[in-house]
Amino acid sequence: MKSRATRSIAALISMLFLLGGLSLVVASPASASGCSIPPCGAVKNKTKTSVKIRWKNKDSDPWSTGWVAPGKTVGGFWNDKRDIDGFWAPKGCRTEYSTHAGAQYHVRNTWVKVSSNETATVLGVVCPG
Template sequence: MRVRSRLLTYLSAALMLTGLTFAVTPTVAQADACRLGVICGEVKNETGRVLYARYKDSDTGPWQVRQLNPGQKLGGCSLSGCLDIDQVEIPAGCVARVSVGGNERYFPMGWDRFSSGAYVRVLELKCRDGRVYAWENIWNDENTGGLSCSWPEDDYNWGDNCGNFRNRASAVQNNGSVTYNNSVNLYYHTDHTGAWACLGPASVWRDMRWNYFSWGAGRDGYTYSINDEVASSKWVRSCGTP
């Protein structure tokens, strides 16, 4: 169902006229009590690259970052104590195929939260694979993306892949080539019509409530939030190309 915030539209109108978007800093994750007898968050790196994981000792404390080498697991309880891992960082320009409690899904680039007590295996990195990825929910410290879909080519309706993803996306990542500047246009209507937003290569919008159809002045959807509004997509060499 389409949901539009008129208040956000009017507040952001000046920014939209210049084609700019902005993002809100995610809220701070809360630390969970992790002790023997309580399941603590764990993450295992099954890729061939060094990753990083982080946690907090308290709600108000700073993030503690740990290196996560290929084949290494962090978190859980041992004779030396307990460690509750909260987030894992996926390298820029990559998405990760992961297993969360045995269920496979995709994580976008950047720091990704997983539910308290989850056992996460980072199985594979897909870097600059020429696809645009979308998630049905926002990604922040309270939400973890949900179902996802991806497209390697121009798509006219976002309606025949992964069931029907048209007007459902709340987070999106351009996993295209930086070398060839593979930007992607996200359109308000099917068939690459209406106003559009443009996401550059190796970039992610984790909360599309704060991104807008900032190109195509005078067309349907111009200045609207793109959250739950993307109906088609097309690869372009530079933003501004309809």
């Protein structure tokens, strides 16, 4: 039978391994190569028009921009391992989007931030005329 001290030491060692493993899980997903650890921001386009997106791999980097084609998703660990930071809601247009079930937001003329734990789904872009 193990002594109480031996069990305490074993428990302490187990706790240290657990905490070490957790530090890997909560590390920032953005790195020089994009998204190496989930979750990572993504934009899903459910409209009939392309949606402009932007991202940075490091704070010191300039913004990179691109487009999400209609019916496509860009970003996310399970997709293309890119951590998308935002999408553009065009001036003069009403952009409808959601970040979780049941929530819908409407914006105009702004960059919309996408957090690393979100997939922003663009539901509609309505421009007058």
